[in-house]
Amino acid sequence: MSQNRFHPLSAYFRRRFGHRVRKIPLDAGSSCPNRDGSISVGGCSFCNEKGSGTGQAAAMSLTDQYLAGRERILAKGGTVRFLGYIQSFSNTYGPASRLRTMMQALEGLPDLVGIAVGTRPDCLDENKLDILRAAPFEEVWLDLGLQSAHDRTLRRINRGHDAACFKRWAREAGERGIKVCAHVITGLPGETLADFEQTMAVVNSLPVAGVKFHNLYICRDTALERDWREGRVELLTKEESLRWLVRGIALLRPEIVVHRLGGDPAPGELIAPDWALDKAGYLDAARRLLAHEDVWQGKALGLPLPQWFNPEGGKHA
Numbered sequence: 001m002s003q004n005r006f007h008p009l010s011a012y013f014r015r016r017f018g019h020r021v022r023k024i025p026l027d028a029g030s031s032c033p034n035r036d037g038s039i040s041v042g043g044c045s046f047c048n049e050k051g052s053g054t055g056q057a058a059a060m061s062l063t064d065q066y067l068a069g070r071e072r073i074l075a076k077g078g079t080v081r082f083l084g085y086i087q088s089f090s091n092t093y094g095p096a097s098r099l100r101t102m103m104q105a106l107e108g109l110p111d112l113v114g115i116a117v118g119t120r121p122d123c124l125d126e127n128k129l130d131i132l133r134a135a136p137f138e139e140v141w142l143d144l145g146l147q148s149a150h151d152r153t154l155r156r157i158n159r160g161h162d163a164a165c166f167k168r169w170a171r172e173a174g175e176r177g178i179k180v181c182a183h184v185i186t187g188l189p190g191e192t193l194a195d196f197e198q199t200m201a202v203v204n205s206l207p208v209a210g211v212k213f214h215n216l217y218i219c220r221d222t223a224l225e226r227d228w229r230e231g232r233v234e235l236l237t238k239e240e241s242l243r244w245l246v247r248g249i250a251l252l253r254p255e256i257v258v259h260r261l262g263g264d265p266a267p268g269e270l271i272a273p274d275w276a277l278d279k280a281g282y283l284d285a286a287r288r289l290l291a292h293e294d295v296w297q298g299k300a301l302g303l304p305l306p307q308w309f310n311p312e313g314g315k316h317a
Ligand code: SF4
Pocket: 032, 033, 034, 035, 042, 043, 044, 047, 048, 051, 088, 089, 090, 120
């Protein structure tokens, strides 16, 4: 039986809901102020014009996307519930009424226990957070891009907002009981491991309930691709990236749920590094390194082995 040396989302869901919960990605046809000219037209340097979009919005309503995704997963058997993940671009961008309409489209759908909404912190306001707080789901997650807590890095990757903006809206969301999932990236241009450690300290200091770790890779047709081809960006090796990830886990408060350990380039989009294509191999290597180094989530904070470290000793591991 494998051991959890970090607090995985699957274990959290099993403990919270008593069964498996799978995410269904949904595309609301949203846009992004960092692409449409409101802030910039270039976007974040690592993002291409698809913005992690599935392109489904043009053909199917949110409701139909959810029902189709549910049917696909249920056909495989087993007891499972679902979290609708409105993922692509910045889904709280635009008027609050747009967000309310999205919530109404998903309300009452079968087996839907929660939603996650991906967005930028500068696309939030009190009204939108109140809509999310009142949304009729057992759990509401807000996937918020931080990437780095260093403003010089955020400028370098053309993020279009600063770390203070993230901190403000993470606090506002947390105060309303909305679960913030912070996205961070290892190996951002110009960053050292010490910079990344400081980003983890900022995450720990906020009412953040979840983290997604991404390893930096170069996608086709991005500003980062141009910078990399011109020699202005150095990528971490797989071994370095794993070391940063393991350090990040060691520094993370144990109750924070780890939604993701690594990025997942879309087919055909990856330019470099080659190893980023082998997501399963990367995750396996991360687990092996955690075990080899005897690291667990929160160890570097001086915290003991959490209950979920050993599956024999915790019902939810
Ligand atoms: S905020 Fe998101 S969608 Fe917009 S440019 Fe950045 S990564 Fe892409």
